[in-house]
Amino acid sequence: MDWDGWALFGFVATAALTASMITAQLAGLTRLDFPLALGTFVTEDPDRARVVGFFLHLCVGQGFAVGYAATFALLHRATWWIGALLGILHVGIALTVILPLLPGVHPHMASQRAGPASTAVLEPPGLFALNYGIQTPLVTAVVHVIYGAFLGLLLHPS
Numbered sequence: 001m002d003w004d005g006w007a008l009f010g011f012v013a014t015a016a017l018t019a020s021m022i023t024a025q026l027a028g029l030t031r032l033d034f035p036l037a038l039g040t041f042v043t044e045d046p047d048r049a050r051v052v053g054f055f056l057h058l059c060v061g062q063g064f065a066v067g068y069a070a071t072f073a074l075l076h077r078a079t080w081w082i083g084a085l086l087g088i089l090h091v092g093i094a095l096t097v098i099l100p101l102l103p104g105v106h107p108h109m110a111s112q113r114a115g116p117a118s119t120a121v122l123e124p125p126g127l128f129a130l131n132y133g134i135q136t137p138l139v140t141a142v143v144h145v146i147y148g149a150f151l152g153l154l155l156h157p158s
Contacts, residue, residue: 002156006062006069009154013147014061018054020143030139032132037122040108044121064090065151072157083152084145091144095137099125 024030036046038060039053068086072078102125103111109122128137 001069001073001158003069005155006065009151010062010065010069011058013065013150013154014058016150017061017143017147018057020146021140022054024139024143030129030133030136032125032129032136032140037102037106037109037125040122041106044108061147068148068151069155072152072155076157078152078155078157080149080152083148083150083155085148086152087145087148088141090148091141094144095128095140099129100127 018035021030021032021034025033033050035050035053035057037053038056039049039051040046042052042056043049068083071086072082075082103109106122110124112124112126123131125131129140130136
């Protein structure tokens, strides 16, 4: 496996993905603030949570980059289009499994069944994270496909 490439390009791709999602959120394309959602696992302060969440997302992204690198190694090839397909799989799992399950483990996120007495500060993402805006699935899909294509271009299977 391309360990040097994984360490460098996984970090760069994840930083670009995270920055793109933050930019989309600040531009009003989505209300999904994933660094905030991750960071509030650790701290309730939203400003600190965003910083902590950014670094947590970098770590999670490195983990996914290992999966991409391992897949390329198993296939004995790495191309932008295989990476893009992996990006589609990645975002599909994120939007249909990981994000909808998040309210069940997140201490500060309401569930879909939370009533008016809930003290949670984060709303649940819902299926495809549609609770954060109608464009959220598209924005999230685009940045994950680019993430995968980038890794497919730069990682070398061993």
